[in-house]
Amino acid sequence: MLIGLVGKPSCGKSTFFKAATLANVEISSRPFTTIKPNHGMGYVKIDCIDKELNTQCQPRTGYCVNHKRFVPVELMDVAGLVKGASEGRGLGNQFLDDLRQADVFIHIVDVSGTTDEEGKETTGYDPTQDIEMLEKELDTWYTNILKKVWKTFARTLEVQKTNFAESVAKQFSGLKVTEDDVKSVVLKLKLNPEKPGDWTDEQLTQFANKLRHLTKPMIIAANKIDKPDAKQNLEKIKKTYPELLIIPCSADAELALREASKAEIIDYIPGEDDFKIHEDKVNEKQKQALETIKQNVLKPYKSTGVQQVLNTAVLDLLKYIAIFPAGAKLADSKGNILPDCFLLPPATTALDFAYSLHTDIGDKFVKAINVRTKQAVGKDHPLNHRDGIEILTR
Numbered sequence: 001m002l003i004g005l006v007g008k009p010s011c012g013k014s015t016f017f018k019a020a021t022l023a024n025v026e027i028s029s030r031p032f033t034t035i036k037p038n039h040g041m042g043y044v045k046i047d048c049i050d051k052e053l054n055t056q057c058q059p060r061t062g063y064c065v066n067h068k069r070f071v072p073v074e075l076m077d078v079a080g081l082v083k084g085a086s087e088g089r090g091l092g093n094q095f096l097d098d099l100r101q102a103d104v105f106i107h108i109v110d111v112s113g114t115t116d117e118e119g120k121e122t123t124g125y126d127p128t129q130d131i132e133m134l135e136k137e138l139d140t141w142y143t144n145i146l147k148k149v150w151k152t153f154a155r156t157l158e159v160q161k162t163n164f165a166e167s168v169a170k171q172f173s174g175l176k177v178t179e180d181d182v183k184s185v186v187l188k189l190k191l192n193p194e195k196p197g198d199w200t201d202e203q204l205t206q207f208a209n210k211l212r213h214l215t216k217p218m219i220i221a222a223n224k225i226d227k228p229d230a231k232q233n234l235e236k237i238k239k240t241y242p243e244l245l246i247i248p249c250s251a252d253a254e255l256a257l258r259e260a261s262k263a264e265i266i267d268y269i270p271g272e273d274d275f276k277i278h279e280d281k282v283n284e285k286q287k288q289a290l291e292t293i294k295q296n297v298l299k300p301y302k303s304t305g306v307q308q309v310l311n312t313a314v315l316d317l318l319k320y321i322a323i324f325p326a327g328a329k330l331a332d333s334k335g336n337i338l339p340d341c342f343l344l345p346p347a348t349t350a351l352d353f354a355y356s357l358h359t360d361i362g363d364k365f366v367k368a369i370n371v372r373t374k375q376a377v378g379k380d381h382p383l384n385h386r387d388g389i390e391i392l393t394r
């Protein structure tokens with residue numbers, strides 16, 4: 001699972017990344033602060049199954065507080081993208097190639113209207129145009145990747161008479177293209193899979209665009225919601241793009257809370273709508289800054305939004321499910337209780353799950369047991385979100 005953070009310069013990508021990962025990355029109001037991509041671990045927040053099972057888990061990766069399990073997901077923060085990037089403007093879009101393997105994009109949009117299309121400080125800017133710009137640049141980037149090899153590839157396909165969808169998925173597996181993606185786009189656009197070499201330039205572009213939307217779904221993080229004009233801009237964006245998933249957030253507020261929590265100045269669990277200040281550890285200035293976050297962000301929006309963006313991207317948009325491998329005693333050989341929790345694609349079956357653990361476990365699969373109900377789960381049965389599953393092997 002790889003989540004890519006994209007957006008124009010100074011929209012707050014690195015701030016979001018730092019808030020989610022606490023990695024030490026550079027943040028500044030100067031456009032193009034980030035040049036080389038940053039990698040790090042963020043977390044998806046899930047109701048742990050340990051509470052229902054009357055126990056306390058001991059995660060091997062991630063962590064668990066108050067029975068909220070934080071499951072690691074990889075995040076990547078890249079350079080800012082500007083209009084014309086596909087023709088090499090700004091830092092171009094070469095850096096996006098590092099995001100070919102992304103499962104989902106989070107588009108960070110500065111909804112405060114205080115940065116222009118290049119990320120420079122301004123006032124009264126309309127951020128709705130940033131969405132169109134980014135979509136267009138991503139489409140061009142993606143289309144160019146396809147077009148570069150299409151002619152030769154299509155000719156080979158026609159000569160060898162191989163299965164179209166299978167071959168395209170194989171050729172572009174680096175972009176996370178699957179056979180089903182290809183089939184559905186070909187059907188939707190009524191393209192002829194027998195003669196891909198005859199597709200017009202227009203048809204190939206449409207094919208690429210649709211494939212991009214399928215393989216790189218996107219969620220909008222409406223960032224800098226703590227600033228004055230943000231609320232009205234957010235409303236405008238929602239109206240202009242009713243089909244998009246848009247979540248208000250303040251990466252800056254989340255970063256402040258995460259850092260204060262790490263310094264043990266406050267008790268705060270990411271994604272919650274409140275925190276507790278340790279009065280004896282804060283000075284007046286810190287206290288005021290923290291209270292402002294409560295008033296401007298947590299009260300009106302019920303959270304800073306950062307955790308919600310990650311959760312929505314993984315669980316709602318990608319529809320991934322969290323599965324806990326669990327033996328009868330719920331513990332691994334070292335006695336760690338519910339040490340793992342895996343995020344798996346929708347419709348993962350018990351057998352798929354066994355294979356995802358190890359080829360050997362898949363090969364020797366006998367049956368699967370749901371630890372909650374103690375009942376057997378058919379090997380081809382799709383698992384449910386938050387299932388605890390024991391795999392019995394021969």
Ligand SMILES: Nc1nc2c(ncn2[C@@H]2O[C@H](COP(=O)(O)OP(=O)(O)OP(=O)(O)O)[C@@H](O)[C@H]2O)c(=O)[nH]1
Nearest residue numbers: 009010011012013014015028032033034080251252
């Ligand atoms: N008020 C406010 N400021 C924010 C927020 N998020 C980011 N900022 C500020 O916006 C500026 C740019 O933030 P960065 O995170 O460096 O932006 P970026 O998108 O990584 O920029 P590039 O690396 O140049 O593409 C910094 O001054 C941040 O402090 C937010 O939620 N609220």
Ligand SMILES: [Mg+2]
Nearest residue numbers: 013014033034
């Ligand atoms: Mg940056």
